[in-house]
Amino acid sequence: MEVADLPLSPSQRAKLISAGYTTLSSLSALSPPHLACDLNISEYEALEILRMVASQSSKTFGGTKAIVVGAQTAWDMLHEENFITRITTSCAELDNILGGGISCKEVTEIGGVPGIGKTQLGIQLAVNVQIPVDYGGLAGKAIYVDTEGSFLPERVFQIAEACIKDMVENSHFRRKDFQTCQDKLQPNAFLENIFYFRICSYTEQVALINYLDKFISEHKDVKIVIVDSVTFHFRQDFDDLALRTRVLGGLALKLMKVAQKFSLAVVLLNQVTTKFSEGSVCLALALGDSWSHACTNRIILYWDGNERYAYIDKSPSLRSASAPYSICGQGGNQISFTLQSCPEELIDQQDITIQQLGEKDIYVNYRFNVITGNLGQLNLVLACQFEGWREEQGGSVGQGTTAMRSSAHCSNAGSPLVGVRLPTFPASV
Amino acid sequence: MANKLISEMGLPKAIANIFAARNILTAKDALSLAEFELMELLDVGLAEVNAAVAHISEMACPPYQTALSLMEERVRSECLSGHLPTRLKGLDNALCGGIPFGTLTELVGPAGIGKSQFCLKLALLAALPSSYGGLNGRVIYIDTESKFSSRRLIEIGVQSFPEIFHEAGMAQEMAGRILVLQPASLAEFTESLQQIKLSLLQRQAKLLIIDSMAALVSGEYERDFRASRQHSLGWHISSIKSLAEFSRIPVVVTNQVRTQSSDESHQYPFQVQNNDESMKDHGRVESHLVAALGIFWAHAVTIRLVFECNLGQRFIKVAKSPLSPSLAFPFVVTSSGISLLSDDGIEVMGPEICAIHCQGHNDLINFKQGEVVMIQSERSTPSHCGPEHPYQRHPRVSSTKLVLCEGRCHYPASQKLAGVDKISLL
Numbered sequence: 001m002e003v004a005d006l007p008l009s010p011s012q013r014a015k016l017i018s019a020g021y022t023t024l025s026s027l028s029a030l031s032p033p034h035l036a037c038d039l040n041i042s043e044y045e046a047l048e049i050l051r052m053v054a055s056q057s058s059k060t061f062g063g064t065k066a067i068v069v070g071a072q073t074a075w076d077m078l079h080e081e082n083f084i085t086r087i088t089t090s091c092a093e094l095d096n097i098l099g100g101g102i103s104c105k106e107v108t109e110i111g112g113v114p115g116i117g118k119t120q121l122g123i124q125l126a127v128n129v130q131i132p133v134d135y136g137g138l139a140g141k142a143i144y145v146d147t148e149g150s151f152l153p154e155r156v157f158q159i160a161e162a163c164i165k166d167m168v169e170n171s172h173f174r175r176k177d178f179q180t181c182q183d184k185l186q187p188n189a190f191l192e193n194i195f196y197f198r199i200c201s202y203t204e205q206v207a208l209i210n211y212l213d214k215f216i217s218e219h220k221d222v223k224i225v226i227v228d229s230v231t232f233h234f235r236q237d238f239d240d241l242a243l244r245t246r247v248l249g250g251l252a253l254k255l256m257k258v259a260q261k262f263s264l265a266v267v268l269l270n271q272v273t274t275k276f277s278e279g280s281v282c283l284a285l286a287l288g289d290s291w292s293h294a295c296t297n298r299i300i301l302y303w304d305g306n307e308r309y310a311y312i313d314k315s316p317s318l319r320s321a322s323a324p325y326s327i328c329g330q331g332g333n334q335i336s337f338t339l340q341s342c343p344e345e346l347i348d349q350q351d352i353t354i355q356q357l358g359e360k361d362i363y364v365n366y367r368f369n370v371i372t373g374n375l376g377q378l379n380l381v382l383a384c385q386f387e388g389w390r391e392e393q394g395g396s397v398g399q400g401t402t403a404m405r406s407s408a409h410c411s412n413a414g415s416p417l418v419g420v421r422l423p424t425f426p427a428s429v
Numbered sequence: 430m431a432n433k434l435i436s437e438m439g440l441p442k443a444i445a446n447i448f449a450a451r452n453i454l455t456a457k458d459a460l461s462l463a464e465f466e467l468m469e470l471l472d473v474g475l476a477e478v479n480a481a482v483a484h485i486s487e488m489a490c491p492p493y494q495t496a497l498s499l500m501e502e503r504v505r506s507e508c509l510s511g512h513l514p515t516r517l518k519g520l521d522n523a524l525c526g527g528i529p530f531g532t533l534t535e536l537v538g539p540a541g542i543g544k545s546q547f548c549l550k551l552a553l554l555a556a557l558p559s560s561y562g563g564l565n566g567r568v569i570y571i572d573t574e575s576k577f578s579s580r581r582l583i584e585i586g587v588q589s590f591p592e593i594f595h596e597a598g599m600a601q602e603m604a605g606r607i608l609v610l611q612p613a614s615l616a617e618f619t620e621s622l623q624q625i626k627l628s629l630l631q632r633q634a635k636l637l638i639i640d641s642m643a644a645l646v647s648g649e650y651e652r653d654f655r656a657s658r659q660h661s662l663g664w665h666i667s668s669i670k671s672l673a674e675f676s677r678i679p680v681v682v683t684n685q686v687r688t689q690s691s692d693e694s695h696q697y698p699f700q701v702q703n704n705d706e707s708m709k710d711h712g713r714v715e716s717h718l719v720a721a722l723g724i725f726w727a728h729a730v731t732i733r734l735v736f737e738c739n740l741g742q743r744f745i746k747v748a749k750s751p752l753s754p755s756l757a758f759p760f761v762v763t764s765s766g767i768s769l770l771s772d773d774g775i776e777v778m779g780p781e782i783c784a785i786h787c788q789g790h791n792d793l794i795n796f797k798q799g800e801v802v803m804i805q806s807e808r809s810t811p812s813h814c815g816p817e818h819p820y821q822r823h824p825r826v827s828s829t830k831l832v833l834c835e836g837r838c839h840y841p842a843s844q845k846l847a848g849v850d851k852i853s854l855l
Contacts, residue, residue: 007475009468048474114727115749115782123751144496149532149674150731153500154525155751191497198491200671203457210460210486215493235725236663243461250463271728283697302697306778311699 003027006052015039016049027053085138087129087224087265089121090163094310098299099318104138104223104265107255107294109230111270111285112301116308118269119150120159121301122226125267126194127156127163129224132185135167140223140264141193143215145208147232151196160190195219202233206247209254216262225258229269231286245290252294268295432457438488444481447471456489503530513555513564513636513679515547516589517760519772520745523753524732528679533670533729537684537720538736539787542743543762544683547736548638549582550589550766551681555636556606561593566635568607569625573618573644577609588765608634615645622668629676637672641683643721662722666729682730686718686785718785739786745769748782755782 002023003016019038021027027035027050036046086101095101102108102125112118126144131137144151164185195215199205205227216222230251238244259266275284285292285300292298298314312318432455435448451470453459459482462470467478494502503511512526521527528534528551536544552570557563570577586603587594594600612618628634646662673680720727727733733749745767746757756774760767 007468009471009473009477011472012474113783114724114730115733119751143493148729148731149670150751151496152529152532152751153496153503156496157500158752188497191500192495194496195493196496196499197493198674200491201457203460204489204491206460207456207486207489208491210482211490214483214487229728232729233667236667246463247461272724274724300697300699303780306780311697313699 006049006056008049008052012039012041012045012049015041024053024057028057085223085263087125087138088131088136090124090128090166097310097312097318102224102265102267103297105259105263106296107252107259107266107268108297108299109268109270109285109295110299110301111272113272113283113303116301116303118301119228120155122228122267122269123151123156123159124163125224125265126226127160127190129265130190130193131163131167138223139221141195141219141221143195143197143212143222143225145197145199145205145225145227147199147205147227148229149198151198151228153191156191156194157187160187163190193221195222199233202238202247205230205233206251209251209258212254212258213261216258216264222262222264224265224267225255226267227269229271231269231271235271235286241288245288248287248291249294252291256296433489435459435485438485440481440484444471444473444477447473448481456485459485460489511677513551514562515551516554517745517758517767517769519756519758519769519774520747522772523747523756523774524750525752528681529732529752530679531674531677532679532731533673534679534681534732534734535684535730536681536734536736537686537748538785539686539718539738542736542738543760543767544736545576545640546581546585546762547767548640548681548683549578549585551636552607552638553582553586553590553603555679556603557590557593561590564635566606567633568636568638569628569634570607570609571618571621571637571639572609572611573639573641575611577611577640579604579609582607584764585766588763612645618645619665622665622672626668626672629672629678634676635678637678637680639669639680639682641685642726643683643685646722662726666726670729684726685721686787687721689717689719718787720785735783735785737784737786746777746782747774 003021004013006013006024008016016022016027016039030050032043032046032050035041035050036043039046085104086095086099087104088095088101089098110118110121122144126142129138129140129142131139133139164187167185197208199208212225234244234248255266255268258264271286272283273286274281285298292314295314296316297312297318300311300313302309302311434455435453435458436445438445438456440448448454448459448471453462453467453470459467464475464478464482467482468475471478511530512521512524512528513530514521514527515524536547538544548570552568554562555564555566555568557565559565583594583600583604586600593603610621612621625634625637629637642665646665669680669682720733727749730749731751732747735744735746735748737744737746742759743761744757745760747753747755755777757777758772758774759770761770
C-alpha cells in the first residue's frame with residue numbers, strides 16, 4: 001500500500017512523498033520525533049500520521065479469513081438475505097410482486113404522477129413499520145423527511161386507525177393477547193413514533209442525510225426513512241446540473257450506507273417529468289438518467305384504465321411485474337382474495353384478478369391449474385381478507401387449467417363484501 | 430438554515446478559521462462539496478473533514494418533531510383546527526373541515542366555470558368575524574387577470590351573510606379587509622410577493638389568493654422558453670409554499686386550462702409497449718383539456734380541485750388531496766356564490782380523476798332558477814371586454830346580446846353570467 005492512498009491532507013502527503021516515504025513499510029519502523037524532524041512538522045502531527053499508518057497496515061495484513069478485507073462470500077450473503085425483514089405495504093398484490101414488502105437494507109424509489117398516491121404510500125409505510133412483532137411487524141420507528149409540505153398529521157391518524165383495526169380483525173382469535181396490547185395500539189402511539197423533519201432547501205436535505213447516521217444511533221429503533229420527495233428542491237435551486245448530479249450521487253451513497261449499517265429501509269419518493277425520446281414524449285421519473293442508477297429498486301405507480309398499478313421498473317432480485325392497488329378512505333387496503341383447494345395443495349398457479357364494475361360490483365376472475373392426476377371431486381374455497389366471508393364450492397374438475405369468474409357486491413369501497421357467488425363448476429375442462 | 434454561517438456553528442477554532450480562509454462561509458457552500466473536494470480545498474485530513482461536515486450537518490439540520498406533537502400543536506394553536514371551511518358541506522367533509530392552513534390549494538378549470546366566484550367567497554369567509562365562523566383577518570387577493578369585481582363580492586356577501594352585511598358599516602369593514610393587488614407583470618408580482626412575506630410575518634393576513642398563477646407565467650414566456658419558464662416557476666412555487674408554511678395560512682391559487690397538444694402522451698415507455706391498441710381507443714375519448722403550468726406545478730400543489738362541466742352540469746372534483754378520495758360534487762353558481770346540489774360526492778375512478786371536461790359548458794346561460802333566458806340579436810362582443818374575456822372562447826355565446834331586467838346590468842360588470850339572478854327575454 002502506498003502513502004498516496006492514505007487519507008491525509010494534501011500538504012502532508014506531499015511532504016511525505018518528497019521526503020522519500022512512498023510505501024507504508026518505509027514508515028512502519030519510524031518513531032514520531034524522527035518523522036517530525038524529517039518532514040519539518042510538529043511531533044503531534046507526526047504521531048497522527050504514524051497512528052494512521054499503523055491502523056491501515058493492520059487492516060491490510062490482520063485479516064486471516066478473507067483474502068480481501070471487508071469482503072463477504074456469496075454464500076454468507078445468501079444466508080443473510082434470508083433474514084432480511086420486509087415492511088408490508090398493506091396491499092397483498094403489491095407485497096406479492098415485491099416479495100413480501102419493501103425490503104430493509106435497500107434503497108427503494110417510488111415515483112408517479114401527481115395524485116397517484118405516493119405520499120399515501122409513504123405514510124402507510126411509516127405506520128406499517130410500527131406494527132408490533134406479535135402481529136408480524138417490525139415494531140420499529142419511522143423518520144419522515146418532508147420536502148414538499150404535503151404531510152398532514154390528520155391523514156396519519158386516519159391511516160393509523162385503519163391499520164389498528166386491520167390488525168385487530170386479523171387476529172381476533174387471540175383475544176387475550178389483544179387485551180394486553182390494547183394500550184399500545186393507540187393511534188397516538190403510532191404518531192409519536194414518526195419523527196418528522198420539514199426540509200426547506202437542498203442544503204438542509206444534504207445536512208439531514210449526513211446527520212441521519214448520528215440521529216439513528218441515538219434513536220435506536222428506526223426501521224424506515226422516507227423522503228417525500230427527494231426531487232422537490234433539486235428541481236429548482238440548480239443552475240449547475242453537474243453539481244446537482246454530484247450532490248445527488250453523494251446523497252444516494254450516504255442513504256445506501258445508512259440502510260446497510262442500521263438495516264433499515266430507505267424509501268425515496270420521486271416526481272415524474274416528461275422526457276423526449278425516440279421522437280415521442282413520454283413520462284419518466286425526474287432527476288435524469290444518472291439518478292436512475294442510484295437506487296436499488298425502482299417502483300413506478302401509474303394509472304391503467306380505472307385502476308392504480310404499481311410496476312417494478314428496476315430491481316436486482318425481483319422480476320419486473322405490475323400489480324393493482326387502491327387507496328380508500330381508510331388507507332391503502334384493498335380487497336384481496338385467496339383461493340384454496342380442499343384437500344390441500346391440489347391446485348397451483350393461481351391467478352386471481354379483481355375487476356371493478358361500476359361503483360359497487362366487482363368480478364373476481366381466477367384461473368388455476370389442477371395438479372393432481374386423479375380426476376374427481378375437488379372443493380374450492382375462495383376467501384377474502386375480511387373475516388367471516390368465504391365461499392365454498394365443490395365439483396369435479398379435470399386436470400388442466402380452469403378459469404372461472406364470480407361476481408360480488410361491495411357495500412362500499414373498502415368495506416367487507418356482502419357476498420360473492422361462485423359459479424357452478426364446469427363438469428370437466 | 431442553509432445560509433447559516435459556519436463561523437457561528439461552534440466548530441473548533443482551528444478548523445473554522447480554515448473554512449473562513451477558503452471562503453467557505455455558509456453551510457450551503459460546505460455541503461455542496463464532497464468530502465474529498467473539501468480535503469483538497471482545505472488541506473486537512475479526512476478525519477477532520479468528516480468531523481467538521483458531521484458537525485455542520487447537525488447544525489444545519491432542522492429539528493425534528495413527532496407526528497403527534499405536530500398534530501397537537503396544530504390543534505392547539507389554530508382556530509378551526511387548521512382549516513378554513515368553505516361552507517360547502519360535502520366539500521368540507523371531504524377535506525376534513527375545509528381548505529387546510531399551511532398548504533397550497535389549487536383551483537383549475539375552464540374559463541367562466543366559477544373559480545373566481547369560489548375565490549371571492551373564500552375571501553369573504555376569511556374576513557368574517559370569528560363569531561360567524563370566519564378567520565377575522567385580512568385577505569390578500571392577487572388578481573392578475575384584472576377581473577376582481579367588488580360589486581360581485583358585496584353581492585355574494587349580502588346574499589350569503591345578510592345578518593352581517595345589513596349591519597351598518599359592516600359591509601365596508603368586511604370589504605376593507607380584502608386587499609386587492611393587480612400586478613401587471615411577473616416582475617411586479619415577484620416584488621409584491623416579497624412585500625406580502627413581510628406583512629404575513631407580522632401576522633396581518635389570514636388568507637392569500639392568487640387568481641391566477643397561469644396568466645402571469647404564460648403571459649411572460651413563449652413556448653420556446655419552456656426551460657426558463659420552469660425555472661422561474663420553480664422559484665415562485667417554493668417561495669409561495671414556504672410563505673404558506675411559515676405563516677400557517679391557507680393559500681389558494683387558480684390555474685387555467687389549455688388544450689393538450691396531440692403529441693403529448695401521458696404514458697410510461699413500458700406501458701406503450703403493452704397496450705398500443707387500447708391507447709388509440711383511449712386517445713379518442715379522452716378530454717383534450719389539461720391544466721396549464723404542467724406536471725412540475727401539479728406535483729407542487731397539495732390539493733387540487735378541478736372545476737369542470739360535464740354534460741351541462743358543473744362539478745367540483747377533488748382531483749388531488751392527501752385527505753380525501755376523489756369525489757365530484759355537482760354545483761351551481763347562484764347569486765350567493767357557489768352552492769352544491771348534493772353533499773354526497775360521486776366517487777371518481779381512474780383517468781377521470783385528472784381529466785378536465787368542458788362539455789356543454791356553453792349551456793352556461795341555462796339557469797337553474799327558472800327566470801332564464803337568452804336572446805339572439807346581432808352584436809359582437811362588447812368592445813370593453815378584453816381579449817381574455819371568457820365568452821370569446823366560446824363561439825356560440827360570443828355573439829349573444831343580453832338585456833337585463835330591473836334596470837340592473839350585471840353583464841359584463843359581474844363578468845360571469847353567474848352573477849345575474851334575473852334575466853328576461855326581450
